[in-house]
Amino acid sequence: MPASVFRGGLSIGLRWVLTLLLLATTATFLDISAIGAELGDFPVPMLLAAMAISVLQVLVSAWRWRYTAGRLAINLSFAGAVREYYLATFLNQVLPGGVLGDVNRAWRHGLDSGSRLGAVHAVMIERLSGQLVMISVALGLGTWLAFYQGRIIGMLSDLGGLAVAVAAVVMIMLGLAARFWARGRGYVHALRRDIRKSLLSWPAILVQVSSSAVVVATYLGVFAVLATGAGHWAGPSEALTVMALCSLLLLAMAVPVSVAGWGVREGVAALLWPLVGLPPEQGVALSVGYGLAVLVSSLPGVLFFLNGRRTGC
Structure with a gap:
């Protein structure tokens, strides 16, 4: 067995183990019957x-x-995009890291389009668009939550460790980016050019922000529907509080250490909900319900996986 294959299999196995450990650790401190x-x-x-x-x-x-x-002059049919996105979503749900489906999507589109670099950039940029809007929404709702709850200092103290960890990750990423810049200025120039064409130019920025806002609204919409069905709020302020907490869960899911955010999402929910006086079991149940809803809705991707067809550019 090649060493690279062995290392890849080991990494996947460790991510699954970490996911199960995170879930088990979270469950240890909670009332399982209450979550049920x-x-x-x-x-x-x-x-x-x-x-x-x-x-x-x-x-x-x-x-x-x-x-x-299209902004990068690469052909992609809507039907092909939907098919590949379903496949990528399914793979992101069952493979560790939450990005391997997108890597596969870029690779398959590159084979069909004949523009591998452009195909990779298209996936990177459309995901970047979504992440920027998601971060903006989470920061806005999180700031409102901190002021509304009147526990700014307490929340910062409780989340201090997380802030330090995020800062460390950012510093590492900046260091890697600096090394990458020194060694690959030509590629960085190409990436900047494509970001400008497909994200920062007019009207691309309006289209990207608008479509990404709709996508973020669907993320929060899943949480909102579940919370409404369970009767978790009685008015606008309660609804906004739960949505602010859920937006922070979505940010936590972006940390690529587990399978589809499982374990990380539930652990963060167990920490956040008590900060605003809500039972942690409520947050964990919403998190589990969200994960199951997204997993089931991604199952059409299995058909495209078995079919093996590519994007059909």
């Missing part, structure tokens, strides 16, 4: 609505990818 009761409060119609919202999420995301590719 919370999950039982999700009505079936609301679960179906949550899955329907996830379908809309894939359709809009696929359109955004197609638009980005």
